[in-house]
Amino acid sequence: MTTAAVDISGLRVSARRQEILRLERLSVERGEVFTILGPNGAGKTTLLKCCLGFVPLSGGELVVLGERVGRLSSAGLARLRRRVGYVPQVMAAHSEMPLTVREVVAIGRTGIAGLFRGLGREDWQVVDEWIQRLGLGPLSRRAYGDLSGGEQRKVLIAKAMVQQPEMLVLDEPTANLDLFWREQIVATLEELYEQAGLTVLLVCHELEVIPACSGRLLLLEAGRATARGRPDEVLTTERIESLYGSGLNVVHCGGRHAVVPTGERQA
Amino acid sequence: MINLSNWLPVIWGGTIAGGSTGLLGVYIIGMRIPFLGVCVAHAALAGAVFGALLGLSGQMLMLPALAGAVGTALLLGTLDPQNVRMDTNVMLGLLFSLTMGLAFLGIGLFAVYGISDNDVRNLLWGSVTLCRWRDALLMTGAAVVELLFVAAFYKEMRAIMFSRLHAAAAGVRVTFVWTGFLILTSAVLTVNFQTVGGLMIYSLMTNPAAAAFQLVKGHGRALVLSVVLGGVSGLGGFLISLAANLPTGAMIVIFSSLLVALAAIISRVSRGHT
Numbered sequence: 001m002t003t004a005a006v007d008i009s010g011l012r013v014s015a016r017r018q019e020i021l022r023l024e025r026l027s028v029e030r031g032e033v034f035t036i037l038g039p040n041g042a043g044k045t046t047l048l049k050c051c052l053g054f055v056p057l058s059g060g061e062l063v064v065l066g067e068r069v070g071r072l073s074s075a076g077l078a079r080l081r082r083r084v085g086y087v088p089q090v091m092a093a094h095s096e097m098p099l100t101v102r103e104v105v106a107i108g109r110t111g112i113a114g115l116f117r118g119l120g121r122e123d124w125q126v127v128d129e130w131i132q133r134l135g136l137g138p139l140s141r142r143a144y145g146d147l148s149g150g151e152q153r154k155v156l157i158a159k160a161m162v163q164q165p166e167m168l169v170l171d172e173p174t175a176n177l178d179l180f181w182r183e184q185i186v187a188t189l190e191e192l193y194e195q196a197g198l199t200v201l202l203v204c205h206e207l208e209v210i211p212a213c214s215g216r217l218l219l220l221e222a223g224r225a226t227a228r229g230r231p232d233e234v235l236t237t238e239r240i241e242s243l244y245g246s247g248l249n250v251v252h253c254g255g256r257h258a259v260v261p262t263g264e265r266q267a
Numbered sequence: 268m269i270n271l272s273n274w275l276p277v278i279w280g281g282t283i284a285g286g287s288t289g290l291l292g293v294y295i296i297g298m299r300i301p302f303l304g305v306c307v308a309h310a311a312l313a314g315a316v317f318g319a320l321l322g323l324s325g326q327m328l329m330l331p332a333l334a335g336a337v338g339t340a341l342l343l344g345t346l347d348p349q350n351v352r353m354d355t356n357v358m359l360g361l362l363f364s365l366t367m368g369l370a371f372l373g374i375g376l377f378a379v380y381g382i383s384d385n386d387v388r389n390l391l392w393g394s395v396t397l398c399r400w401r402d403a404l405l406m407t408g409a410a411v412v413e414l415l416f417v418a419a420f421y422k423e424m425r426a427i428m429f430s431r432l433h434a435a436a437a438g439v440r441v442t443f444v445w446t447g448f449l450i451l452t453s454a455v456l457t458v459n460f461q462t463v464g465g466l467m468i469y470s471l472m473t474n475p476a477a478a479a480f481q482l483v484k485g486h487g488r489a490l491v492l493s494v495v496l497g498g499v500s501g502l503g504g505f506l507i508s509l510a511a512n513l514p515t516g517a518m519i520v521i522f523s524s525l526l527v528a529l530a531a532i533i534s535r536v537s538r539g540h541t
Contacts, residue, residue, distance in 0.1 A: 082438030095428045097297035098484045107426040111438025143484050
């Protein structure tokens, strides 16, 4: 059995009789921050959802934390999901009920605590600890719906972290956030990697979101892997221009990456 | 001087109906699916109509009504909005129109076969003033089961209410708990439905929860306040109707609506001061 956090071979995913994702081989090592980058519709979210068993495979093998995802029962999937902290792309259409930040974070402990028993003192300690670690203490009694988009995103990361996961899966965690909140989230990811040392699978379509601790990157395009390797090797100006159009210059600085328009953009 | 022994089951039934539907409302309104109540009610009606056509009457109509409501709940529970690519409210709309169509088809068949539809009409409209101890105790039993369910799945229901995707991602057995909740909703609404009627059920399911959400934050507080406001709506509406000699059901509905308005005003005023 593989020791990798994620091991993919010959993975196929189809929707409406069309193959939307095809990955021959991919291995994400434990303790690695692995980024999946690509334009909209490249299949990034589908790949993450496959890892959690939310999207069925039409072929191939996908092993996550030693479990063959395609062969798991619904109970087995629930057990696997408890080991993976997931921050989805779409913000939750939060409930009409004004749940507090503390209650939303506690959702992460719900599956782990098991059926027919409430959250115990230890569960709430973990919840409060992560609320403090992510700087959400002053907001803990506020209603989740009253928070800004960036604050909500942090709450969802805290919710994922209270699962004490072996792997954190983040789907465009900075989408629709301003520069301040984007950097807050990236800094949070760096901290989580340094403090918790867990495996992180990060999906994004902006180079600026890739944290310096991300050692490897997979470039997805139209459901196919087009490049993989170290971010500064993969993210070349030529490759980015072929993806997003000409007149773009890629800058690498201090382990971070950015795209700068040159002003010579052609339609 | 009123005869308390006659009115006691009515008071008790109204209060229990308010409290138990107020509790369901926290989740139904919390998940923004108020149509669920109407859908389940019509499924129960369709079940009762076809039960009556098969020769059942009186309390026995509860069985096909329950079967119709629970069948619809099971169908809803197993349909995952992500898999069927349809919002829950749209699914509810489709099922509502289907069950209503079936109910009216059945009602039409009463005339064709020359059978009396009085029992079914009573089920459709109901009247809290006709509530007797047998009905009140049945409603109390349903409320106790409901309380036990919420106590057992308190944290799971909180997660599902926030988002079914987030709950599933946290390893919660969403389909199991959600289907259980839908079956419970069907049973509680069916039991209350034939005594207090569809309109009152709908208002008691919506208004106390909506009022509670205006006044408090947090799952537990909203749950307790919604149950209390539901009970107060049932009891208060009844007392007003008695004092003013007005229709009881209508007064309960109007009183619970006024409570929502009052809660909204209190919420605005208190926000203005913070």
